[in-house]
Amino acid sequence: MTDQTPLVRIEGVSKHFGDTVALDNLTLDIARGEFVTFLGPSGCGKSTTLRILGGFERPTSGRVILDGKDVTTQPPEKRQVNMVFQDYALFPHMTVKQNISFGLELKGMDKRGIQRRSDEIMAFLELSAFGDRYPGQLSGGQRQRVALARALAPNPALLLLDEPLGALDAKLRGQVQQELKSIQRRTNKTFFFVTHDQEEALTMSDRIVVMNQGKVEQDGTPEDLYFHPASRFVAEFIGETNLLSGEMRGHEDGAVVMDWFGQTLRGHAPAGAPRTGAPITASVRLEKLGFHAERPATANAVQGKVVGKTFLGSRMAVDLMIEDAQGATLRAFVDAETGQTVGADPVWVGWDSDSMAVLRD
Amino acid sequence: MMRGNRIFLTCFYWAFVLYVFIPLILMITMGFKDSKFIGFPIRSWTLDWYASVFSNTEILSTFGYSVTIAVLATLISVFVGTWIAVLLEGRKFWGRMVIMGLTVMPALVPGIISAIAFRIYARLLGIEPGMGAIVWSHAVHTVPFVALVVMARLSTLPKSQIEAARDLGADPLIAFVRITLPYLIPAIIGASIFCMLISFDDFVRSFFLGGYEPTLPVLIFAKLRSGMSPEINAIATVALVLTAAIGIWAERFTRRMNKDS
Numbered sequence: 288m289t290d291q292t293p294l295v296r297i298e299g300v301s302k303h304f305g306d307t308v309a310l311d312n313l314t315l316d317i318a319r320g321e322f323v324t325f326l327g328p329s330g331c332g333k334s335t336t337l338r339i340l341g342g343f344e345r346p347t348s349g350r351v352i353l354d355g356k357d358v359t360t361q362p363p364e365k366r367q368v369n370m371v372f373q374d375y376a377l378f379p380h381m382t383v384k385q386n387i388s389f390g391l392e393l394k395g396m397d398k399r400g401i402q403r404r405s406d407e408i409m410a411f412l413e414l415s416a417f418g419d420r421y422p423g424q425l426s427g428g429q430r431q432r433v434a435l436a437r438a439l440a441p442n443p444a445l446l447l448l449d450e451p452l453g454a455l456d457a458k459l460r461g462q463v464q465q466e467l468k469s470i471q472r473r474t475n476k477t478f479f480f481v482t483h484d485q486e487e488a489l490t491m492s493d494r495i496v497v498m499n500q501g502k503v504e505q506d507g508t509p510e511d512l513y514f515h516p517a518s519r520f521v522a523e524f525i526g527e528t529n530l531l532s533g534e535m536r537g538h539e540d541g542a543v544v545m546d547w548f549g550q551t552l553r554g555h556a557p558a559g560a561p562r563t564g565a566p567i568t569a570s571v572r573l574e575k576l577g578f579h580a581e582r583p584a585t586a587n588a589v590q591g592k593v594v595g596k597t598f599l600g601s602r603m604a605v606d607l608m609i610e611d612a613q614g615a616t617l618r619a620f621v622d623a624e625t626g627q628t629v630g631a632d633p634v635w636v637g638w639d640s641d642s643m644a645v646l647r648d
Numbered sequence: 649m650m651r652g653n654r655i656f657l658t659c660f661y662w663a664f665v666l667y668v669f670i671p672l673i674l675m676i677t678m679g680f681k682d683s684k685f686i687g688f689p690i691r692s693w694t695l696d697w698y699a700s701v702f703s704n705t706e707i708l709s710t711f712g713y714s715v716t717i718a719v720l721a722t723l724i725s726v727f728v729g730t731w732i733a734v735l736l737e738g739r740k741f742w743g744r745m746v747i748m749g750l751t752v753m754p755a756l757v758p759g760i761i762s763a764i765a766f767r768i769y770a771r772l773l774g775i776e777p778g779m780g781a782i783v784w785s786h787a788v789h790t791v792p793f794v795a796l797v798v799m800a801r802l803s804t805l806p807k808s809q810i811e812a813a814r815d816l817g818a819d820p821l822i823a824f825v826r827i828t829l830p831y832l833i834p835a836i837i838g839a840s841i842f843c844m845l846i847s848f849d850d851f852v853r854s855f856f857l858g859g860y861e862p863t864l865p866v867l868i869f870a871k872l873r874s875g876m877s878p879e880i881n882a883i884a885t886v887a888l889v890l891t892a893a894i895g896i897w898a899e900r901f902t903r904r905m906n907k908d909s
Contacts, residue, residue, distance in 0.1 A: 343811055363814040376812035380830045389826075393817030441816065 292355065294319045294445060294477050295340065300349030302335050302501075309335040311501035312349070317445075317479065322471050324480040324488040326524075327498035333481045336498075337447050340479060341370050354444055364393075369438035370447040374454070375430050377422040383433050384409070384418040390441040404440060412436045412470075428459050435467075439474065448480045452487060464490050485525045489513065497521050514572065517558035518647040522570035529576075529617050531569045531643075535561050542586065542640040545569060548612035553586040554643030561645070568646045573604065575642035576619035578634050585637035591617060593630045598623065605629065607636065672888070679881030686876050697882040707867070707883060714864040717779060717854075718847040721786035725843050726836055728787070729794025734828070736795075737802040755792035762789065763856035770857065778859035785853040790843040797842070801835035802828070834902045841898035845891055 293316035302310040310332040317323055325333035338344040339351060342363035351359045358366055369390065378386050384405055391401045409415045412432045422430055431451060438446055448467075452460045468491045471478045482488055488495050489509045497504040497512065497520070505517045516522035522530065533547040542553040543560050545567060554569050561567055582588050591607035594616070603626030607617045619636060621629070678686045682694035701707055732751050736744060754762065766785045767777075775781050805828065813823035851865040858866055864887065871880055 341811075341815060343814075362819075363811070364817045364819055368815075370812070370815045372808045372812055374806060374808055376806065376808035378809065378812070378827060389813070389818075390816035393822070437812075437816070 293317055294321075294354060295479075296350075296352040297336070297340075298350040298352065300336075300339060300346045300351065302332075302339065302344060303347045308501050310339070310346070313501075313503065315496065315503070315506070317477060319477055320475050322468070322478045322480065322491060322493045324482060324492035324495045325498055326482060326485060326488040326495050327504075328483055328524075330500075331498040332501040333483075333498045334449065335501075337370075337449055337479065337481045340445065341368055341447050342366050367444040368447060369441060369443040369445075370449065371431075371434045371438045371451045373449045373451065375422075375434035375451070377430060377433055377437070379422055382419050382421055383414060383425070386422070386433060387437050387440050390437060394441055408436045408440045412439075427455055428463065431455065431463060435470070439470075439476070443476070445477045445479060448478060450482050450484075452482075452484075460487075467491060489525070497524060511557075514642070515555070515557040515644050516570055516646060517644075519568055519570075522644070522646055526572065527618070528570045528572055530646075531571065531615075533567060533569065535563050535565045535567050535645075537563050543645050545645065548609075548615050550589055550609075550612050552643065553640035554645050555640055556645040558645075558647040568648065569643050570646055571617075571638055571643045573618055574620040575638050576617060576636045577638065578605075578619070578621055578625060578629060579637055580635070582635050583637035586640040587643065588635055588637040589617075590633050590635050592633050596626060596630070598626070602626070607634070675881050676885050676888075679878050679885050681878055684877060686878060686881070697878045698886075700879055701882045701886065710862055710864050710867045713779070713861055714848055717782050717786065717863060718844040720779075720783045721790060721847045722840050722843040724783070724787035725790040725794050726840055729791045729839065730798050730832065730836060732791070732795045733798035733802055734824075737799045738807075751795050752792045754788050759789075759850070759852040763852045766853065767856045776859065777857050778861070781857040782854050782863065785857055786843075786847040786850060789850070789853065790846050793842055793846070794836075794839040797839040798832055798835050801832055805831050838898055838902035841894060845895060848887075848891065 295315075295317040297313055297315045297317075300310060300313045301308070309330075313332070313336065325336055327333050335344060339346050340353075342358070342361055342365075346359060349359075350357055353366065353368065378389065381389065387405045387408060388401050391404055396404065406415070409418060412435060414429070414432055414436055417425060417429060417433075422433065425433065431454075434451065452463055452467075455463060464487060467478075471491075480488075480491065489512075492509055494507065495509055495512050496506045499520050505512055505521045507515075512521055512525055516525065516528075519530070522528045531545075531547050531552070533545045533552070536544040536546050536551070538544065538560065539553070541555075543556045545552050545554060547569075552569070577583065577585070579588075582590075589609050589611060591609045593605055594608045595606035597604040597606075599620075601623060602620050603623050605619050605621055605626060607619065609615050609617060617636065677690070679697055680693050680695070681690045682692040682696070683690075732747070736748060736751075757765075763785070766781070766788075770777065770781050770784075775784075809827050809831070810823050813827045814820070818826065849865065850863075851869065854863040855866050855869070862870060864883070868880055868883060871877070
């Protein structure tokens with residue numbers, strides 16, 4: 288039987304550091320078993336949220352409810368929350384096993400219980416061979432697993448992860464991302480992950496909360512955020528995109544109609560449509576632009592001249608100049624073979640109204 | 649040109665080393681001379697002076713007395729110094745710089761002045777000259793070294809270590825005992841050895857605050873006044889070898905501990 292009440296409820300939480308507002312009236316629920324990622328640039332309030340959940344900062348106002356109990360003023364040691372630190376914070380004078388047992392000891396578990404649980408978690412994370420080593424004798428990836436094991440051992444209701452992959456090299460990072468996701472699925476724990484790396488967020492999360500200047504920019508699934516960004520900030524922060532500035536014209540068959548340098552385009556507005564006549568920005572992902580020899584039947588179609596190509600291996604980025612739109616440019620991804628053939632003649636590019644999101648500024 | 653420079657610098661270095669160590673070498677050599685008079689030429693060698701030092705109960709008990717004072721002063725100094733370091737490091741509060749200044753001052757006050765000040769103060773408080781007074785003055789003198797060394801070490805302890813301990817269920821006291829203290833151990837051991845050597849070596853404070861029983865430096869001084877004898881060289885050599893050995897060991901030990909963590 289699954290419990291439908293949210294595991295964490297953040298109610299109107301603000302945090303001020305002097306005159307700086309780190310977190311501005313955040314309200315949010317986190318469901319049980321969810322992998323939720325807080326994504327944003329440094330200083331956006333994501334780490335502050337994490338530290339408030341961990342008990343290391345006290346909010347200036349608002350409440351934090353964990354599993355139905357108000358924990359706003361509870362110190363970290365009283366919370367059923369554990370954290371994987373950015374620098375792992377392994378205790379250098381303790382072995383791997385002692386590190387992992389530390390939390391169990393302090394929970395008042397008896398010797399046999401500690402032994403059983405630490406063996407279990409070390410086997411689960413493939414650390415059994417390293418039990419007697421000191422953190423100084425481990426590689427970066429192994430340390431990261433020890434930090435995870437130590438945080439998971441006391442069986443927390445919520446696991447906080449503070450950019451734990453930042454210290455790993457690119458190759459290892461991809462592997463650990465898969466591992467983390469699979470660990471989360473197997474343990475069925477609620478993970479609260481903080482990162483500034485959009486790719487990391489897209490790969491692992493069930494849900495992404497994009498933060499900017501202490502506020503939530505957008506809250507949704509990775510697909511939602513990628514294809515239907517609500518704001519310019521989200522569109523630019525996640526992936527690469529074409530931003531089209533134009534003017535709002537009105538609605539037609541459930542689509543939003545806009546004028547883009549004399550071209551009439553159709554899109555959708557996930558964050559609500561602005562009034563007619565207002566200046567607006569719309570976003571189309573590079574891979575949503577299709578190349579055609581003839582004018583396609585898509586909702587939007589413009590003719591362009593190829594002005595630049597960038598070879599990216601499996602695909603190619605093509606820069607187009609649209610003469611009918613006062614020389615505005617678009618960038619598109621095509622597969623490498625198509626990319627090689629286009630160039631000499633003008634091409635048609637087309638995209639659906641569903642692929643173009645009108646943004647909130 | 650470069651080569652000439654190098655030869656000059658090398659020669660200069662060795663000349664300096666000789667200049668520094670010749671007095672020590674002379675002192676050690678004279679302790680093995682089979683004559684009551686210090687000076688060249690040396691016609692025959694002996695270990696008699698060492699034999700007489702090790703069979704002299706006065707010297708041995710004085711040595712023990714000095715060691716006891718050093719250990720007691722160090723215990724107090726380490727406790728107080730660590731306490732101050734923990735209080736001051738990484739915190740901002742009103743009066744921090746004042747406490748810091750007052751902490752460091754005893755290391756800067758000339759020995760003779762602090763010795764006289766202690767003497768007057770001890771009389772006012774009704775403290776008899778003797779071991780208690782000496783221990784007290786040595787402890788005050790060495791607290792700054794402990795505080796500074798421990799603070800330096802503490803400043804390199806990542807904040808996340810304590811937060812991780814708290815996160816795993818440790819209250820602030822448990823986190824201090826199980827995480828901070830082990831982290832400070834190399835610094836504390838290093839500082840302790842240093843304190844003991846300072847205390848063992850101290851003459852002025854021990855002289856002014858001592859009772860009837862002399863510490864080793866005071867005894868050597870008293871013996872010097874009744875005439876130089878190779879016996880003093882032997883005492884000094886033993887003290888030199890012991891302190892050098894302990895100092896080098898402590899230095900290596902702290903370096904190894906620092907590297908491990």
